[in-house]
Amino acid sequence: MQNNNSSSDLSLNLNVRGMPLSATLYINELSNSLKQQGKKVYKFGLGQSPFPVPKVVVDELRSNAFQKDYLEVKGLKPLREAVAEYHSRRNNIECSADNVLIGPGSKELMFLLQFVYYGELVIPTPSWVSYAPQANIIGRQIAWIKTKEENKWRLLPEELHNICEKDHYKPRIVILNYPSNPTGLTYSCDELQELADVARRHRVILLADEIYGGLTFNGNHCSIARFYPEGTIISGGLSKWCGAGGWRLGTFTFPEPLSGLLSGMAAVASETFTSTSAPIQYAAIKAFSEGIEIERYLWNARKILKALGTQIHSILYNDGIESPEPDGAFYLFINFKNFSEKLKAKNIITGFDLTTRLLEDTGVALLPGSAFGRSEGEYTARLSYVDFDGARAMAAAETIRPEDPLPDGFTERYCAHQMEGVRAIVDWVKSL
Numbered sequence: 052m053q054n055n056n057s058s059s060d061l062s063l064n065l066n067v068r069g070m071p072l073s074a075t076l077y078i079n080e081l082s083n084s085l086k087q088q089g090k091k092v093y094k095f096g097l098g099q100s101p102f103p104v105p106k107v108v109v110d111e112l113r114s115n116a117f118q119k120d121y122l123e124v125k126g127l128k129p130l131r132e133a134v135a136e137y138h139s140r141r142n143n144i145e146c147s148a149d150n151v152l153i154g155p156g157s158k159e160l161m162f163l164l165q166f167v168y169y170g171e172l173v174i175p176t177p178s179w180v181s182y183a184p185q186a187n188i189i190g191r192q193i194a195w196i197k198t199k200e201e202n203k204w205r206l207l208p209e210e211l212h213n214i215c216e217k218d219h220y221k222p223r224i225v226i227l228n229y230p231s232n233p234t235g236l237t238y239s240c241d242e243l244q245e246l247a248d249v250a251r252r253h254r255v256i257l258l259a260d261e262i263y264g265g266l267t268f269n270g271n272h273c274s275i276a277r278f279y280p281e282g283t284i285i286s287g288g289l290s291k292w293c294g295a296g297g298w299r300l301g302t303f304t305f306p307e308p309l310s311g312l313l314s315g316m317a318a319v320a321s322e323t324f325t326s327t328s329a330p331i332q333y334a335a336i337k338a339f340s341e342g343i344e345i346e347r348y349l350w351n352a353r354k355i356l357k358a359l360g361t362q363i364h365s366i367l368y369n370d371g372i373e374s375p376e377p378d379g380a381f382y383l384f385i386n387f388k389n390f391s392e393k394l395k396a397k398n399i400i401t402g403f404d405l406t407t408r409l410l411e412d413t414g415v416a417l418l419p420g421s422a423f424g425r426s427e428g429e430y431t432a433r434l435s436y437v438d439f440d441g442a443r444a445m446a447a448a449e450t451i452r453p454e455d456p457l458p459d460g461f462t463e464r465y466c467a468h469q470m471e472g473v474r475a476i477v478d479w480v481k482s483l
């Protein structure tokens with residue numbers, strides 16, 4: 052992997068010296084150079100919503116373009132109220148504007164949290180690419196929990212217990228991300244209740260990264276904050292369910308006993324980014340207040356993603372590329388372990404070798420499992436099914452009655468490039 056600063060003789064912070072470019076960037080660069088050579092590329096390495104921002108939210112941004120003042124560091128009060136009401140309504144928890152912090156993306160808020168809190172970060176893998184690098188930059192300890200495929204990559208209560216029991220008094224933040232990037236899997240309410248019981252027993256802080264909550268296929272996202280309200284911070288934002296990653300708006304919702312963390316983060320924010328973009332905050336009020344247009348948008352987004360995710364899952368599964376069936380978001384965490392012998396015979400030894408060779412041979416870009424905290428030798432990879440024209444697919448879905456399923460052939464018609472890339476993966480493993 053490329054290293055952008057190792058040869059420098061500058062006096063770099065030791066936590067940053069030698070840090071590689073993320074795997075995502077590397078695969079993107081390779082994809083771009085193949086594209087420039089005239090090759091067809093299937094961008095299944097991206098983690099961005101394919102859908103446009105809902106029109107009502109764009110209209111709101113347009114009419115607030117004139118907003119130019121610096122806003123309160125914690126975020127615009129009516130927006131914080133809307134976020135608090137959103138969580139009270141959806142997750143049945145008590146919170147008010149005072150419990151909410153707005154930032155330029157939830158990623159930035161996670162960084163501030165790790166900076167402000169002095170403790171260990173517990174990360175179940177496979178996990179999103181940025182949690183661990185952030186901890187490394189700040190110099191925090193990481194405790195990894197390797198979840199198992201046979202448990203559908205979910206963290207089990209006993210696994211959480213075992214790590215906490217080693218030193219019951221150690222301050223800890225445990226990250227739970229569901230629906231998950233990279234697996235597309237979520238937890239049932241019962242499973243969350245059991246995890247919450249363990250978290251309470253060991254008094255850990257839970258960071259519930261629910262950025263994909265609105266994209267749970269059955270529309271019934273359940274938050275662990277319901278079962279452990281006093282110790283759970285809910286992380287969310289506009290990037291995924293609202294398709295507005297580039298707008299950069301994230302939200303953290305804190306329980307009252309953790310308000311000291313909110314104040315600490317706000318103090319650091321006041322000395323760094325000051326406040327989140329004003330027009331975006333005004334527009335976000337509309338998004339978090341929901342309403343019929345947003346409901347319809349989410350209904351159709353989930354319908355399309357569910358149809359596509361389950362279809363791709365079954366095509367790959369039938370040909371031996373396994374993964375659990377997805378529950379939400381737009382990812383599959385696929386495993387090529389059934390082809391281990393053949394891969395080794397071709398000198399494909401690591402997951403990174405696998406994704407690089409697949410990209411060179413077929414133009415399909417995936418991210419190796421090692422980018423998500425799995426071991427180098429594991430033949431796992433993340434497939435994002437977002438390489439289609441989301442605006443076109445959404446417009447087509449809007450013409451279908453909400454209670455009706457998408458017609459046969461919908462994905463072949465509106466996600467043709469995506470489906471072609473999936474078949475290229477199948478053909479590749481057959482040709483090994």
Ligand SMILES: Cc1ncc(COP(=O)(O)O)c(C=O)c1O
Pocket residue numbers: 098155156157158159179228231232260262287288289290296299300301
């Ligand atoms: C699991 C997860 N958490 C957090 C983020 C960060 O989102 P943002 O900073 O855009 O709010 C992402 C973005 O890809 C993600 O996949």
